[in-house]
Amino acid sequence: MTDITDLPLTSFHWGCYRVETQDGEVTALHPFEEDPDPSPIGQGYVGVLNGPDRITAPMVRKSWLDGGPGTAGDLRGRDGFVEISWEEAEQLVAAELTRVTKTHGNESIFAGSYGWASAGRFHHAQGHLKRFLNVLGGFTKSVNTYSLAAGEVILPHVLGGAEFIYDATSWQSIIENCDLMVAFGGLPVKNAMIGQGGLGAHRTGPALLEAKAAGVEFVNVSPLRSDVMETLGADWLAPRPSTDAALMIGLAHVLLGEGLIDRAFLDRYTVGFDHFAAYLTGETDGIPKTADWASDICGLPAETIRDLARRMAQGRTMISLAWALTRQDHGEQNFWLGTVLAAMLGQIGLPGGGVGFGYGAVNTVGLERPSPRFQALPQGRNKVKTFIPVARITDxxxxxxxxxxxxxxxxxxxxxxxxxxxxxxxxxxxxxxNRLRRAWARPETVIVNDWCWNSLAQHADIVLPCTTPLERNDITLSPRDPYVLMMEKVVDPAGQARDDYDIFRGIARHLGIESAYSQDRDTDSWIRWLYEKSRQSATRADIELPPFDTLRQTGWHKMPVPQAPHVMLSKFRADPELHPLRTPSGKIEIVSEKIASFGYADCPGHPTWMDPLEWLGAAQSDQLHLISNQPKNKLHSQLDHGPLSQADRVAHHEPAMIHPSDAADRGIQDGDVIRVFNDRGACLCGAILSDAIRPGVVQVSTGAWYRPDEETNLCRNGNPNVLCADKGTSKLGQGPTAHSCLVRIERLE
Known part of the structure; x- marks a missing residue:
């Protein structure tokens, strides 16, 4: 029997695996021997690399091929495709790029290209696209992320930088020092199965169990009980969705009113507290933000709010803020208010206490790791200055x-x-x-690099088939993870699929920029160059990496992690004059004069409760609040067609969790096919009845491939984003507001 450790290694954003093959097919992915809590997501590749959804040759939408650029954009997603050769595809793309740049300029090319592709350091699809277009003169880009755009924009104003998202106090510090972890939005371990750039060992689940064993207590503030693993024995508080800001303001009022604040900390390390306190007490608007006030908004008993505030003040408390909190109307307020609560408790910069942004969001947050500066593929300079916030593409x-x-x-x-x-x-x-699809008809040409016929590929004009990580060599080299791995090609590419590098290199040849793009290196030379540059940088940081050829023989290397647990903002706390924050005041900005100067009604100069666009506080009696969270069986929509994701379907549709009382009111039973709908769209789901969800709420994970019915625009697979509002969180962050959404449900006969 083959020793598992003799099998070749590969890596994805959800972990590393030993790959077993037979007759040129992947038959199994075995967890990496260093991983104590491996993700099952990798099994989604088994059987799909050469399946019916694989793109095996360059394809062009028929109407576009017949009529040229701009023809019948409304047929994207419905039109047929024609297979062409790579030579023809390269010439078509090169000619179209030449036409567009000469006629309309490079800013008319949008290559935001947001998403997650290979965990390999070299085969990073967006990196190659941006490098290629920068050589050509540039493109319009996007900024921030769908994950937490509002948080990424607000934190520089409040703490001086967005880097604190990944600079969280380490799990070891929490295990050794924390008494209470209050998790607004929960600590969903399914999300922490993911790590940008790849990961060697999952840490979040084991760390939470270690914390529980050490005596840490947990509070899960979420409409979903499953947002904290059952074994932690967390107290479950289920507020109305999109009311976390009101709850935190009510907690702040209790801390202030009962003398539980650390005034010395507030005076030395923050600015603007007295102005915020006047808002809390109602001095500025005549409305005291008491626990009773908060109770009316968030639907939790006032005494529960008061008890939680007192409990937070009794010992070392870590306030954890899920990234999902930012994906709601006025999502900036939640990260701001969580920081203010931690400042009022005076525990920012102390071991095991303070505030953290995204524990449980990805494996990276809280991970004990070195912080080397690794070399990425150089993208060059983008001469085009136009951009959009990432979630404003339809606009x-x-x-x-x-x-x-x-x-x-x-x-x-x-x-x-x-x-x-x-x-x-x-x-x-x-x-x-559905609104995006209508707007998607407007551009003259849509080009897509992809490996399978997902909804994006189906809405393209030119489809360039690319390889998967299992079909190419690469290296996992993430500055956010201690493991470095050689990723081995284990099977040949399907059909005529090519690496993104070879795709762009071929097009560059027709444009006369091949040498500028490739630097005359092949793939293996680039991988070696990236590693050697990273190794030199690591050496300067006193981190020793093995020679490249040694790594290729051993397959993997783990960098030593720091022995002392990391505490976020500890240097600032020790000496705020020597280590000031990069805010205008150098301190934590409870009130931001800079934000106030913008004059935004939807994001004033201090944390504020504002009614969301859609929420249960303004719902009609038959409406439910939709929570569209991350899936447990895939990364976003990747591998939705794979066996792991398909096995989770209910009657071939994405599951929808409903409280039994809401189901009974509508005559819905477990396993029924239901229609979830509002004025924006509709989708079909399979009902799962559970008391692990707050009444009045329905939960449908994202990731089902968008498959609209041509006449009704109903998504047959169950993609909840046909229902969610396409609106910016505020003029400040312009993030997505997926979690501020009301729907109705009905049983489908």
């Missing part, structure tokens, strides 16, 4: 030349003529997909 397509406000400034949308997407899927990430 851009609908309003060429129009304006948008963002983080204190006003910008114009470009006139987009060509979209190029590689390594992602906007028909997964974006909201109000």
């Amino acid at each position: 851009m397509l609908e309003n060429p030349g129009g304006y948008f406000d963002y983080n204190g400034k006003r910008y114009n949308f470009p006139d987009t003529r060509l979209i190029w997407w590689a390594g992602g899927n906007p028909f997964h990430h974006h909201q109000d997909l």
Whole structure:
């Protein structure tokens, strides 16, 4: 019998595996021997690499091929495709790029290309796309993430930088020092199965169990009981969705009113507390933000709110803020208010206490790791200055030349003529997909690099088939994880599929920029160059990496992790004059004069409760609040067609969790096919009845491939983003608001 450790290694964003093959097919992926809590997601590849959804040759949409650019954009997603040769595909793309740049300029090319592709350091699809287009003169880009755009924009104003998202106090510090972890939005271990750039060993689940064994207590503040693993024995508080800000304001009022604040900390390390306190007490608007006030909004008993505030003040408390909290209307307020609560307790910068942004969001947050500066593929300089916030793509397509406000400034949308997407899927990430689909008809050309016929590929004009990580060599080299691994090619590419590098290199040859793009290196030379550059950088940081040839023989290497547990903002706490924050005041900004100067009604100068766009506090009696969270059996929409994701279907549709009382009111039984709908769209789901969800709430995970019925725009697979509103969190962050969404449900006969 073959020793598992003799099998070749590969890596994905959800972990590392030993790959077993037979007759050129992947038959199993075995967990990496160093991983104590491996993810099952890798099994989704078994049987699909050469399955019916694989793209095996360059393809062109028939109407576009017959009529040229701009023909019948409304047929994207419905039109047939024609197979062509790679030579023809390269010439078509090169000619279209030449036409668009000469006629409309490079800013008319949108290559935001948001998404997650290979965990390999070299075969990073977006990196190659951006390098290629920068050599060609540039492109319009996107900024921030769908995961937590509002948080990424607010934290620089409050703490001086977005880097604190990944600079969280380490799990070891929490295990050794924390008494209470209050998890707003929960600690969903299914999300922490993921790590950008790949991961060697899953830490979150084991760390939480270690913390529980050490005596740490947990509070799960979420409409879903499963957002904290059952074995932690967490107290479950289930507020109305999108009311976390009101709950935190009510907690702050209790801390202030009962003398539980650390005034010395607030005076030395923060600015603006007295102004915020006047808001809490109602001095500024006549409305005291008491626990009773908060109770009326969030639907929790006032005494429960008071008890939680007192409990937080009794010992060392870590306030954990899920990334999902930012994906709601006014999502900036939640990260701001969580920071204010931690400051009022005076525990920021202390071991095991303070605030953390995204424990349980990805494996990276809280991970004990070194922090080397590893070399990425150089992308060159983008000469085009136009950009959009990542979640404003439909606005851009609908309003060429129009304006948008963002983080204190006003910008114009470009006139987009060509979209190029590689390594992602906007028909997964974006909201109000039916509206996106209508806007998607406007560009003259859409080019997509992908390996399977997902919803994005089906809505393209030119489809360039690319390889998967299992079909190429690469290296996992993430500055956010201590493991470095050689990723081995284990099977041949399907059909005519090519690496993204070879795809762009072939097109570059027709444009006369091949040498500038490739630097005359082949893939293996690039991988070696990236590693050697990273090794030199690691040496300067006193981190020793083995020679490249040694790593290739051993397969993997683990960098030593720091012995002392990391504590976020400990240097600032020790000496705020010597280590000031990069805010205007150098301190934590409870009130931001800079934000106030923007004059945004939807994001004033201090944390504030504002009614969300859609929420149960303004719902009609038959409406439910939709929670569209991350799936447990895939990364976003990747591998939705694989066996792991398909096995989770209910009657061939994405599961929808419903409270039994809500189901009974509508005559729905467990396993029924239901229609979930609102004015924006509808989707079919399979009902799962459970008391682990707050009444009045329905939960449908994202990731089902968007498959709209041509007549009704109903998604047959169950993609909840056909229902979610496409609106910015505020003029400050312009993030997505997927979690501020009301729906109705009915049993499908």
